[in-house]
Amino acid sequence: MSENVESSIKEMIVERLFLDVAPDDIGDEDHLMEKYDIDSVRLFEIVIGIEEVFGVVIDEADFDVEVFKDVKSIAEYVRTKQAR
Amino acid sequence: MEPVTITSSSGELFGMYHPADRDDLVVVMCPPFAEEKKTSYRTFHEQAAALAAAGVPSLRFDYSGTGDSQGDFRESTIGRWLEDVAAASDFARSKAKAEKICLLGLRLGSSIAACCPSDRLVLWQPLMEPATYLRANVKKQAMRQKMIGGGSGPAAGEIDGYVVTDALAESISMMRVELVHSDCLLVQVSYTEKVLAEYAPYREREGIELRAVRMEPFWSRLGRVDAGPLIRLTAEWIAGGGATAGR
Numbered sequence: 001m002s003e004n005v006e007s008s009i010k011e012m013i014v015e016r017l018f019l020d021v022a023p024d025d026i027g028d029e030d031h032l033m034e035k036y037d038i039d040s041v042r043l044f045e046i047v048i049g050i051e052e053v054f055g056v057v058i059d060e061a062d063f064d065v066e067v068f069k070d071v072k073s074i075a076e077y078v079r080t081k082q083a084r
Numbered sequence: 085m086e087p088v089t090i091t092s093s094s095g096e097l098f099g100m101y102h103p104a105d106r107d108d109l110v111v112v113m114c115p116p117f118a119e120e121k122k123t124s125y126r127t128f129h130e131q132a133a134a135l136a137a138a139g140v141p142s143l144r145f146d147y148s149g150t151g152d153s154q155g156d157f158r159e160s161t162i163g164r165w166l167e168d169v170a171a172a173s174d175f176a177r178s179k180a181k182a183e184k185i186c187l188l189g190l191r192l193g194s195s196i197a198a199c200c201p202s203d204r205l206v207l208w209q210p211l212m213e214p215a216t217y218l219r220a221n222v223k224k225q226a227m228r229q230k231m232i233g234g235g236s237g238p239a240a241g242e243i244d245g246y247v248v249t250d251a252l253a254e255s256i257s258m259m260r261v262e263l264v265h266s267d268c269l270l271v272q273v274s275y276t277e278k279v280l281a282e283y284a285p286y287r288e289r290e291g292i293e294l295r296a297v298r299m300e301p302f303w304s305r306l307g308r309v310d311a312g313p314l315i316r317l318t319a320e321w322i323a324g325g326g327a328t329a330g331r
Contacts, residue, residue, distance in 0.1 A: 016275045018300050040228040041304050047227065048220075060226035 005054075005075040012049045013071075017042050028072040043068055050074065056081040085132070088179070090145060092171035094164050095154030099145035099172065101179055102132040109204070110180035111135055111142035111322060112172050114189035114197040118244035120303040121150070124190055127302050127311040131188070134315045138323035142188075143176040157246060162196065162255035169200045186322055191303055192217065195261045205268040206318055209301075212282045215257040218248075266291040269321045273297050273314060293321070 010023035019036055032038050038046070046068060047058050056078060067077045090097040113128050115121045132142045147165045148155030155164075173185045186204035189197035194210030211217045221243045241248045248256075263270065263286055270292055272283050277296045279287060286292050295317060302309035 018275070039306075040231045041224075041306075043231060044224045044227055045301075045304075047223075060223045060230075063227045063230055065227075065231045 005078055006071050008053060009050070009071050009074050009078070012053050013046060016045050016049050026071060028075075029070045031069055032071070033069065046074075050078060054078050054082065088143070088175070090168075090172050090175040092148060092168045094148035094159070094167065097145050097148060097154070097168055097172065098152035099143050099175070100132075101176070102136045102142045102144075103180075104136040104139050104141040106139045106141065107181050107183075109140060109184045109186055109322070110176045110182040111140060111186045111188050111206075112169065112176050113142060113144045114169055114187055114193035114200075115144070115146070116189075116191035116193045116303055117150075118246050120191055121193075123305060124303040126308070127315070128190075130311065131315050131318060134319040135322060138319045140319075140323055141176075141180040141182070143172060143179070145172045158249055160249075161251050162199075162259060165196055166200055169196060173200070173202070188318070188322075192256070195259055198261050198263060198265075199259065202265075203267065204322070205265050206322065207263075207268065207270045208314065208318075209271065209273045209303075210261060212261050214259040214261070218243075218253060218256055263289065263292060268292045269318070270294045271297055271314065271317065273299055273301065275300075 006028055007023065010026045013019065013026065013032070014021060014023045017036070017038070033043070050056065051058055067073050086101045086103065088099045088101045090099050113132070115128065116124060128144055132144060135142045146153040147160070147168050149157035149160040169187065176182070177185055184203035186206065187197040187200060187202040188206040189195070189210065190208040192211055192214060194207040195214050197205060198207060198210060225242065241253060268291060270283060270286055272280055272294070274280060274296070275298065277298045279294065279296055283294060286294050297314050297317065299311065299313060300309045302311050
């Protein structure tokens with residue numbers, strides 16, 4: 001897994017959602033749900049992936065779907081969580 | 085295939101029997117729960133067809149209080165579903181005039197199967213800690229509600245529209261899955277072929293063959309997922325004699 005947070009997120013998403021794209025082809029600001037047809041079930045797999053890859057806990061009370069709109073905002077969220 | 089009625093302590097269970105030539109072994113399939121059961125329906129059907137083609141009869145059925153079986157779901161507990169599996173096993177053994185039972189389960193159905201007596205056992209992505217499954221579902225439901233917006237959200241203890249009573253939740257939480265079996269195929273179905281931590285203890289356990297299949301989790305996909313590799317692996321293992329073959 002890449003040391004860069006954005007790259008790690010992209011690799012995780014491609015691997016776990018079986019996307020037929022290369023991780024680097026995902027733009028940092030690509031709208032994940034619209035561009036990659038990510039529904040609530042797949043979004044939950046991303047949540048689990050973030051928790052496992054980065055060792056953070058995402059509580060349901062803390063969950064904001066806007067955070068998961070693109071890789072850039074997920075990365076910011078992860079960095080904030082890790083800094084706490 | 086033939087629709088059948090199985091008598092269990094909780095009432096009549098609906099089942100579908102897939103006949104085949106062999107009379108030494110019959111497979112009883114233990115489905116997962118709620119939405120996962122619906123989305124895996126096709127895969128179980130295809131598995132039954134593959135087994136029949138390999139000469140092995142099988143039985144699919146609904147737990148009491150679910151699907152087309154009798155019973156009030158609000159009275160469901162793991163204990164009751166274990167009794168259902170026992171009744172289904174007795175029925176299948178009699179129907180196929182078979183000596184041995186092979187239980188095949190997915191997710192929570194795997195955990196249930198692992199807690200039942202069987203001659204052979206096939207577990208697809210079993211929940212080794214079912215209590216975690218409950219917590220994950222609560223989280224998933226809350227997140228889904230936030231994602232789709234509106235409404236007051238799912239009721240506490242609700243999974244995919246099923247109201248999980250305290251008794252059912254407690255019985256799931258109390259489950260302890262520790263695999264001890266002399267003839268078991270444990271299949272990890274996930275995004276990676278690397279063995280996940282929860283299954284790592286079974287890498288070299290006597291009587292347990294651990295295999296990892298990289299494929300999408302068909303139990304959580306609304307669209308069609310090709311489960312061919314998993315179905316072929318399972319049919320070959322069951323028809324070929326399993327972990328005891330060649331001993």
